Amino acid sequence: MPFEKVLTQQVDFPALERAILELWQRNGTFEKLRQKNRNGPRWSFLDGPITANNPMGVHHAWGRTYKDAFQRYHAMNGRHLRYQNGFDCQGLWVEVEVERELKLRSKRDIENLVPGDTFQSIDRFVHYCKERVDKYARVQTEQSIRLGYWMDWDREEDWRKPPDQRRSYFTMSEENNYTIWAFLKKCHQRGLIYRGYDAMPWCPRCSVGLSQMEMAEGYQLVAHRAVFVRLPLRDRPGENLLVWTTTPWTLTSNVAAAVNPGLTYLKVRHKEEIYYLAKGAFTAQRLEEQWKKKEWVAGVPKLSTLEQHFKSKGGYEIVGSVRGADMIGWSYEGPFDELPEPSKSARTVHRVIAWKDVGETEGTGIVHIAPGCGKEDFQLGKEEGLPPVAPLDEYGVFLPGFGELAGRSALDHTTTDWILDNLQQKGLLLAVEKYPHSYPHCWRCKTELLFRLVEEWFIDMSWRDEIKRVVEQVTFLPESINGKARELDWLTNMGDWMISKKRFWGLALPIWVDEQTGDFEVIGSRAELKERAVEGWDKFEGHTPHRPWIDLVKIRNPKTGNRMSRIPDVGNPWLDAGIVPFSTMYYNRDRAEWAKWFPADFITESFPGQFRNWFYAILAMSTMMENRPPMKVLLGHGLVRDQWDRPMHKSAGNAIPFEGAADEGYTLTDPKGKTERYPPMGADVIRWMFARHNPAHNLDFGPAPAEELRAKFTLKLWNVYAFFCNYARLDGFDPSVLPLPMAERPDLDRWILSDLQLLVRTAREAFESYNLMAFCLEAERFVDDKLSNWYVRRSRRRFWKSEQSRDKQAAYQTLYTMLLTLAKLFAPIMPFLTETMYQNLKTTDMPESIHLCAYPTVDETLIDAELSEEMNCLLSLVSLGLAARNNVKIKVRQPLAELKVQASAESKEYAAVERFGDQLLAELNVKVVSLHDPEWGPLLMPEVKPNPKTLGPKFGARMKDIASALAAADAEELAMKVRAGDCVELTCGGEVILLEPGDLIVSMKAPEGWVGMVDGETQIALDTRLTEALSLEGTARDVVRHVQEQRKEASLEMEDRIALYLGTDSEKLRQAITTHRDYIAAETLTIEWSSQPLTGPGVHRATVKVDGQPLTIELRRSMAK
RNA sequence: GCGGGUAUAGCUCAGUUGGCUAGAGCGCAGCUCUGAUAAAGCUGAGGUCCUUGGUUCGAAUCCAAGUACCCGCACCA
Structure with a gap:
């Protein structure tokens, strides 16, 4: 028997999916697909590596759905693919998780993992990091397989191999690391690698500097205690500069004060002292916009103006003014000159300097400058020859030389307390306020960042225009988010790329330094290092190029003969991900093969953040390596949120684990705090939900949209499939019998077959233009409206007939074609359900899996536009008929005598009724359908009534007169004017009044005993008289x-x-x-x-x-x- | 501050190159169907297509300005 019976009640789709996974496994379907296409034209997909640091969440399924759907589509078209998944392995994110697991608090703890042995400690720590990556790469592999994502996944035996020999690529592989070396060497050959000494954003917990792109990830709105502090002028007794800062701890390292030479500064007398501050700053309404927009931190009061501060502290008097330019060079007493360290250098400086960027919309218009604690400060200090004071160590703790502050953390509230107390005691503190502002935090551990003087390594990005020219050649999708413009914007604004990290687990930066001269060299490959090594190679040999082993290798400075050591820093992880268009495509091993796959036809990732991260990294690195774009098309997509449009957070109880959504069910806490358990939705529903969504928008994911989708799409498709199979089984329908010619199929069949061709066309266009949404929405309409709700509904009786007829044969063959074609069309997006259907529908001469079939092509000969139009017309006639019945409350089960349709001989209604009269009879349950030529006179007569809603207020008691005047007027003429939107003049009680179109309600009235309905030009009338x-x-x-x-x-x-x-x-x-x-x-x-x-x-x-x-x-x- | 985007029903959103009488789902109200049946369907109410100008025979769609929201960048003491 060809068709198995199909259940329609309580179908367990997740269980069916698991059965399909087993089927694929048992049959080696994926391998058969690769085998089939091995000589086909290539389609090159490049996977953006997923961070192998935690289990995958449902949000990862979005990109993976796209990746799999496009791969499957191209495979069904015979294309040869690489199917290579990528894991991102190196970097601080892994370190932070391993630290947490091992309950380590700081870098010190890591270096002391094996007490007293830093080398062993680092070795062990790096080992743990590698283990964690392997663990989660395996978890993510299993999860991805469950999603139906067909990649060349690693199997049990592969996990025992080193990353370089596995099927997926790992950014920790030697190949990946050494290819980055080659990239850095190229940069160095162009003189672009440099060592920078600068005040950098620094995370005191991770003890690491942050690059510009990392800093951008972590801005948060927080409130800090900001202070107004006076700095007494040395040669002007009783006079002070007034400065303002949100980071009081930096006052310890104050060196100078900056004014804008072009601004006017007021001399304000307050109590016995004179204060200098910018005129505009005095009355500036600070952060007024933010206050109005409620961009504020809860509990923080509205900010006072400086003037209000003075008033509230006892009043003020303006006693003069001075130009900023005239203040330059004044000397003042520093706020912490009594401390040993500041007293050494800063004390002798403390002068007023000029800075054109000083504004007067915030603060006092005089900026406290601490070159050791701020980026601009440092820059300014360099220009002015100011000595920087560096107060903090790598943990953000004050160094010796800062008196009682030594050993205290700059971030600690009590430290700020101490500083404020101290300033108060010294009488320097004018005011303290809570100040809300967006402040950078460590994007990994959320710790507030500090600015700290450090030495880091950079790539000079002055060649940005080269990258821009490459970016110009890439197609960025979806168009509406303007990815190319965003990328170009970033490239215009970005600074130099900080590539060093003072950490342990990551790319070993191939920079060897001669400590005595400061000379450095960049090594471009393992072979080069081996060649140059003068020490430590034997110990390093056999290890991956990671710390601590790589650090043992020393080279000689050819100029001085000095020994050169590798800098201890590891690399920025975006280098790891950015090199993959080369490292994973055989660039070093087989350049000819690489050229066949490069550039990738397609990449897709979630776009928020990636224009400055992965997209940037691959574009920049590819420009340096080959001056070519690494991909042709980039498709970005938004973020996954919960079904109430809130960000998903484990702590809020609204994050849905992948296993929960796929198989196990999950609990969810709604915005009211109610927690409920939900059944699993299965991979197909998850996938379709992502595929049907507009990639430019965030997606609200959850049980409600999943259930909606199941009801209106999955289940409908399933029910149609079940209907077919269950009848075909009883009837012994043989799908291999020669199909009836189209000419012999009824219009209903030819119509759905015609529309199916249009859907095939939509599908192909959608896949080719990376617009799955367009296809999915159309597919849903097709299945719901056309197939389920019309074709099957109207065809049911054809299947029920007990005798075998050609009409029945046509119905079976048509529905069979329909199901088989739809399954193939949907297969790339819903690989499981379609496979389940296919397994029950296929004949022995068909491929064993739907994924080994060819993607359907359009049969132009089956397209009949006229037929489609007439069918649409029929559908609207049915709607009108049902509306008419609804109007007079006569249920469909009650037969009625006659339906009249207004139609001239050349109208589409005429053609539709001619062709589909029998459908109308059946669907509307009437005995006769007749055509009414408008030339015989109108079928329905207009009736114009007053609209009491609008006329009541205007005319009050005169309404009755108006009603009777209307009744007497020419309804047809009135109706015409109202339809045209014109005003109507009405003579009422001897007076002419003007009525607006909205004042009148026009309805179409049928003759006595009939009910009429109008939709645009279409009119019908239904005989309501019951015999x-x-x-x-x-x-x-x-x-x-x-x-x-x-x-x-x-x-x-x-x-x-x-x-x-x-x-x-x-x-x-x-x-x-x-x-x-x-x-x-x-x-x-x-x-x-x-x-x-x-x-x-x-x-x-x-x-x-x-x-x-x-x-x-x-x-x-x-x-x- | 600079740049980009969006604005369509109570909610979530579709709406091709201008060619509508502007749609869907959810929700709401009233019904209906019945061997696809623990499924489904129909009808209805609900719209200033953000506002104002312009281009056009014709604008939700194109242009300009404004408003609101979102995003990116720069974020300042």
Whole structure:
């Protein structure tokens, strides 16, 4: 038997999916696909590496759905693919998790993992990092397989191999690391690698400097205590500069004060002192915009103006003014000159300097400058020859030389307390306030950043224009987010690339330094290092190029003969991910092969952040390596949020784990705090949900949208499939019989086959233009509206007929084609459901898996535009008819005599009724459909009534007069004007009044006994007069419905024949039953009528009400033939 | 501050190159169907397509300005 029976109740889709996974596994389907396409034209996809640091979440499934869908589509078109997944392995994110696992608090703890042995400690720590990456790479592999993501996944034996020999690529592989060396060497050869000494953003917890792109990730709105501090002028007794800062700890390292030479500064007398501050700053409404927009930190009061501060502290008087330029060179007393360290250098400086960037919308217009604690400060200090004071160590703790502050953390509140107290005691503190501002935090551990003087390594990005020219050649999708412009914007604004990290687990930067001279060299490959090594190679040999082993290798400075050591820094992880267009495509091993796959046809990732991260890194590195774009098309997509549009957070209880969504079910806490458990949705629904979404927008993911999708799409498709299989099975339909020619198929069949071709066209266009949404939305409409709700509904009776006819054959063949084609169309997006369907639909001469089939192509000969138009017209006629019935509350089950459709001979309505009259009869349950030529006069007459809503207020009591005047007026003329949007003049009580179109309600009225409906140009009228015969027929249909209901109650199979007894006291019921005895019998498969109540076993009895009258139904399965 | 985007029903969103009487789903209201049946369907209410100008025979769509929101960049003492 070709078709298995298909259940429609409580279908466990996740379980079906798991069965398909086993089927693929058992048959080696994926390998067969690769084998089939191995000589096909290439399609090159490049996977952006997923961070192998935690299990995958549902949000990862978005990109992975795209990746898999496009790969499967191209595979179905015979393309040869690499199927290489990528894992991102190195970097601080892994270190932070390993630290957490090992309960380590700081770099010091890591270096002391093996007490007293830094080398061993680092070795062990790096080992743990590698282990963590392997662990989660395996987890993510399993999860991805469950998602149905077909990649060349690593198997058990592969995990025992080193990363370089596995199927997926790992950024920790030697190949990847050494290819970055080659990149850095190229940079160095162009003189672009340099060592920078600068005040850098620094995370005191991780003890690491942050690059510009990392810093951008971590801005958060927080409130700090900001202070107004006076700095007494040395040669002007009783006079002070007033400065303001949000980071009081930096005052310890104050060296200078900057003014804008072009601004006017006020001399303000307050109590016994004179304060200098910028005129504009005095009254500036600080952060007013933010306050209004509520971009504020809860609990922080509105900021006072400087003027208000002075007023509240006892008043002020403006006693003069001075230009900023005239203040340059003034000397003042520093706020912490009594401390040993500041007293050494800063104390002798403390002068007013000029800085054109000083503004007066915030602060005092005089900026406290601490070159050791701020980026601009440092720059300014360099220009002015100011000595920087560096107060903090790598943990953000004050160094010795800062008195009581030594050993205290700059971030600690009590440290700020101490500083404020100290300033207060010295009488320097004018005011303290809470100040909300967006401040950088460590994007990994959320610690507030400090600025600290450090030495880091950079790539000079002055060649940005070269990258821009490469970017110009890439297609960025979706168009609406303007990715190319964003990327170019970043390239314009970005600074030099800080590539060093003072950490342990990562790319070993191949920079060797001669400590005595400061000379450095960049090594470009393992071979080069081996060649140059003068020490330590033997110990390093056999290890991956990671710390601590690589640090043992020393080279000689050819100029001085000095020994050169590798800098201890590791690399920025975006170098790791950025090199993959080379390292993973055989660039070093087989350049010819690389050229076949480079550039990638396609990449896709979530776009927030990536324009300065991965997209940037691959574009920049590819420009340096080959001056070519690494990909042709980039598709970005948004973020996944919960179904209430909130960000997903584990702590908020609204994050959905992948396993939960796929198989296990999950709990979810709604915005009101209620937690509920939900069943799994399965991979197909997850995938379709992502595929159908607009990639430019964030996606609200959760049980509600999943359920909606299941109901309106998955289940409908499934029900149609089940309907087909279950009847085809009973009927013994043979799909291999020669198909009937199109000419012999009814219009309904030719219509759906025609529209199917249009869907195939949409599908192909969508996949080729990377716009899955367009296809999915169209597919949903096709399945729901066209296939399920119209084609199958209208065709059902064709399948039920007991005799074999050509019409029945046509119906089976058409629906079979439909299901098979749709399954193939949807296969790239819903690989499981479509495979399940295919397995039950395929014949022996078809490929063993749907994923080994060819993607459908459009058969232009089947497209019939005229037919589609007429079918659409028919659908709107049906809608109108149903609306008309609804209007007069006559249910569809009640037959009516006649439907009139207004249609001229050349109208589409005419053609539709001609062609599909029988469908109209059946669907609207009328006896006759007739055409009404408008030339015979209007079918419906306009009727114009006053609109009391608008006229009431205007005319009050005169409404009645207006109504009667309207009734007397020419309705047709009025209606025409109203439709045209014109005003209407109405003579009412001898007076002409003007009515606006909205004041009148125009409806279309049918003749007595009829009900009319209008939709645009289309008009219909339905005869609502019930004759005795019609009424009896309606009753008979009610009886049938109840009998069917009872058959179901009695759990009969749908092909079972029955014996039936119907008992009633109602004359009308009796008459209806008698008159329509044959019809009832045919519908309910009654082959034995009983005039007496049934006896014996297996009798099902029920009493129902028909037309308000009791009817006894008794039935049992009939043994007669 | 600079740059970009968006604005369509109560909510979430579709709407091709200008060609509508502007749509869907959810929600709401009222119904209906019934061997695909623990599924489904229909009808209805609900719109200033953000505002104002312009281009055009015709604008949700194109242009300009404004408003609001979002994003990116720069973020300052």
